[in-house]
Amino acid sequence: MANYIHVPPGSPDVPRLDVTVQDQEERRCREGALRLLRHLRPRWDPGDVTLQLFTDGITNKLIACYVGDAMEDVVLVRIYGNKTELLVDREEEVKSFRVLQAHGCAPRLYCTFNNGLCYEFIQGEALGPRHVRRPAIFRLIARQLAKIHAIHAHNGWVPKSNLWLKMGKYFSLIPTGFADEELNQRFLSDIPSSQLLQEEMTWLKNILSNLGSPVVLCHNDLLCKNIIYNEKEGDVQFIDYEYSGYNYLAYDIGNHFNEFAGVSDVDYSLYPDEELQRQWLRAYLEAYQEFKGFGTEVTDSDVETLFIHVNQFALASHFFWGLWALIQAKYSTIEFDFLGYAVVRFKQYFKMKPEVMALGAPEQGRGCTVLK
Incomplete structure (x- = not known):
């Protein structure tokens, strides 16, 4: 198999959450993101969570979720673009992510969900x-x-x-x-x-x-x-x-x-x-x-x-x-x-x-x- 990627033994498991994040309107998008955060950051008060949309991407939508102003702990929620499964093998993407993480070349991958994934924000x-x-x-x-x-x-x-x-x-x-x-x-x-x-x-x-x-x-x-x-x-x-x-x-x-x-x-x-x-x-x-x-x-x-x-x-x-x-x-x-x-x-x-x-x-x- 040409694109075979092997995840090293001992790499942390990546949970898959049965959540779909709707991105057509802000309210529905927030609801989906908060469902993910219940699993990833259960101590966060939903009323205190700020959602910030990044607008540079031309494949997916990316949202930063955090509490407070310091942005010391930020969960990035990436929502896959329409029909991007035609362009991207999502299973291979997660494997690549995990391999790179294992070698210190990628941030932590928190989870995948029905139409996206969540990962650690890199400061810079x-x-x-x-x-x-x-x-x-x-x-x-x-x-x-x-x-x-x-x-x-x-x-x-x-x-x-x-x-x-x-x-x-x-x-x-x-x-x-x-x-x-x-x-x-x-x-x-x-x-x-x-x-x-x-x-x-x-x-x-x-x-x-x-x-x-x-x-x-x-x-x-x-x-x-x-x-x-x-x-x-x-x-x-x-x-x-x-x-x-x-x-x-x-x-x-x-x-x-x-x-x-x-x-x-x-x-x-x-x-x-x-x-x-x-x-x-x-x-x-x-x-x-x-x-x-x-x-x-x-x-x-x-x-x-x-x-x-x-x-x-x-x-x-x-x-x-x-x-x-x-x-x-x-x-x-x-x-x-x-x-x-x-x-x-x-x-x-x-x-x-x-x-x-x-x-x-x-x-x-x-x-x-x-x-x-």
């Missing part, structure tokens, strides 16, 4: 595009991602990427049109034909799967807002593991570099330049070999190879999220221009393709020596 600041390019911060991000990538698969099992399987599933779910006339016209004029998308998907698989990038446990959605920076502690933590799973190491980094451009107001001039990337990748490789217990040094050749792989896998990231956005445009009830986002991702894919494929690619299948 959700980052933006201006933060992730600062050397003091991007070195922390590189180190944290290396720590996750260095997590061993269970009992020596050799994992396989499920990227192409997921991409194929997403492709089968993209709409052929929209009932709204204006939306449909934008779809027909601005989105590549399904035949062209199919051809590109086949090409991506043939080229990228032969680069030799290791398959590791990946976050797969490391956008800026999914990185929490605690300046006082001098560390970063990642949140939201919906898309986590085994994937190509270079994809995870390339996806993060794409997210330097932001989400709501995408600006690809913010994509990290070559100098920043090489600094980032060297910091990553140094941390990776430390977590793996390797004694080898990081060479310029290692950085060069990873630089090429990362930029070429960034193409797959654009393609993946372009398909994702088309599906969201059909089903999501969140206020966001998903179709416009799909257009932006596919345009950047086709713009970036000749640039990154012209890089001095190493021999087919050659990998970075540090990552072997």
Whole structure:
């Protein structure tokens, strides 16, 4: 099974509560959240509980529940977006969450419920595009991602990427049109034909799967807002593991570099330049070999190879999220221009393709020596 994830023995059980949180109106949402808190925080007086809605997410709805003003103990309630079960394997998400928690890479998962889950709030600041390019911060991000990538698969099992399987599933779910006339016209004029998308998907698989990038446990959605920076502690933590799973190491980094451009107001001039990337990748490789217990040094050749792989896998990231956005445009009830986002991702894919494929690619299948 390509996306097999084994939860380490001794990991705390995660209770499942038979509760459904309605999110269409504030009163019903509060009622559902308070039902969860009766189990999770039985000593809290329901009348004292404050609910704060976070508005940055474009997949789910996230609510912070707490008592008092200090926000020392906060329970996050995440309500799954409409039809997101088409996009996310919720069972695998919980397994990834538990594995990462067991290795000190995730907050505590309190429970799951019928249409969501509850977990611990991480103190700190959700980052933006201006933060992730600062050397003091991007070195922390590189180190944290290396720590996750260095997590061993269970009992020596050799994992396989499920990227192409997921991409194929997403492709089968993209709409052929929209009932709204204006939306449909934008779809027909601005989105590549399904035949062209199919051809590109086949090409991506043939080229990228032969680069030799290791398959590791990946976050797969490391956008800026999914990185929490605690300046006082001098560390970063990642949140939201919906898309986590085994994937190509270079994809995870390339996806993060794409997210330097932001989400709501995408600006690809913010994509990290070559100098920043090489600094980032060297910091990553140094941390990776430390977590793996390797004694080898990081060479310029290692950085060069990873630089090429990362930029070429960034193409797959654009393609993946372009398909994702088309599906969201059909089903999501969140206020966001998903179709416009799909257009932006596919345009950047086709713009970036000749640039990154012209890089001095190493021999087919050659990998970075540090990552072997």
